[in-house]
Amino acid sequence: MDGQKAAYAAAIISVILLGTSFAATKLGLAEMAPVTFALLxxxxxxxIFLAWIYLGGNFALLKKAFTKDWxxxxxxxxxxxxxxxxxxxxAIVFTPTSQVSLVLVTDTLLIALLAFLFLKEKITAKNLAGIFIGIAGVLLIIFHGYDPLSVLIPAGFAGSILALFSSLAWAIYTILLKKKAEEYGPLIATAASTMLGIPFLLxxxxxxxxxxxxxxxxxxxALLLIYLSIFDSVLAFYLWTYALSCLKASNVGxxxxxxxIVASVLGVAFFGxxxxxxxAFGAALIFAGIYFAEKE
Known part of the structure; x- marks a missing residue:
């Protein structure tokens, strides 16, 4: 398998693993508060990253990342x-996992836009049209069932807004790590950012x-926490950063x-x-938007 095919395979595996995280997280949040669950x-x-780096003899490179590019x-x-x-x-506490995952997938549109603004990746009128189509789909999902005249804010609406903020945060993360993943490699780039997220979560x-x-x-x-740590926070993030180091940020998105798709199937199976x-219509608009936003 050549480098580009391996990078696409890594991205696909990463996204499938991340798709399973919604159901696992919702089950875990039945026992723990959301921020503490994220912290652990x-x-x-x-x-796990530290053990991996130690066994690979890459502590010097990790130290360089912390001192030079902290x-x-x-x-x-x-x-x-x-x-x-x-x-x-x-968001997962208040909103169905299928809905949260659909709002989060708009990070693809945000990545394409941010890659154009900050990484100087090419963007066409068709790409911009796709971004706006996708945004229309997100707005449909977010505002479905929302009554602006009501004093109370529906939990699903609030959860969707939080998911949108999460999507924006992930898009910024992807743009920030694009060049650093190329410089340090996916392991060090992912590990350094993960470790430096701990103080903020604490x-x-x-x-x-x-x-x-x-x-x-x-x-x-405990098993859910271990699963999410190993397969999502370590393996999925590593594979995502690896793909990012080999491909255009917009293409990975x-x-x-x-x-x-994975999250919705599990949401139906586990939570009804x-x-x-x-x-469904909002999802169709988002998917169509992503298709045009990523079209060369």
């Missing part, structure tokens, strides 16, 4: 690790939930379409979620 997940992932990796840790997880986890956990020291109340909760007509 990232902490375990950081321990502002970039800290900002990546704040956006793609801390904020993305916080917004996503809280502060958020203390401020929002009082204590970061609570643990899962059952074996199932198109593969994210697989994520809501329903795919309503507005949700």
């Amino acid at each position: 997940r990232v902490f375990l992932a950081s321990v 502002p970039v990796f800290m900002l990546a840790g704040l956006t793609g690790i801390a904020l993305a997880y916080i917004f996503e986890n809280i 502060i958020a956990s203390l401020l929002l939930e009082g204590s970061p020291l609570s643990l899962p109340s059952s074996i199932n909760g 198109a593969i994210v379409l697989l994520m809501p 979620e329903q795919i309503t007509p507005p949700l």
Whole structure:
């Protein structure tokens, strides 16, 4: 398998794994508060990354990343690790996982736009049209069932807005790590940003939930946390960053379409979620938007 095919394969596996994270997270959040759950997940992932780097003899390169480029990796840790997880986890508490995953997939559109603005990747009128079509789909999903005259804000609406913030945070993370993944390699780039996300999650956990020291109340909760740490926070993020180091940021983004498909199937299977007509139509607009946004 040549390098480009391997990169696409890595991106596909990464997105499938991330698609499973919604159901696993929702099950885990039945036992733990959302920010604390994210903190423990990232902490375990950081321990695994450290062991991986130690066994590979790459501590010198990790030290270089921390000393030379710590502002970039800290900002990546704040956006793609801390904020993305916080917004996503809280959104999953209030909103069906299928709906959250569909809103999150719009990071593809945001990545294409940010790649044009900051990485100087080419964008055409057709790409811009795709971005606006996708945004229309997101707005349909977000505002479905929302009554602007009502004093109360529906939980699903609030969750969708949080998911949109998570999507933006992930898009910024992707743009930040594009060049650093090429410079340091996917392992160091992913590990450094993951580790530097811990202080932000710790502060958020203390401020929002009082204590970061609570643990899962059952074996199932602990296994879910371990699964998310190994297969999503470590393996999926590593594969995503590897793909990012080999391909255009906008091209990698198109593969994210697989994520809501996996998440929706698991949402229906585990939680009895329903795919309503507005949700399906919004999804169709998002998918069409991504198709045109990624078209060369």
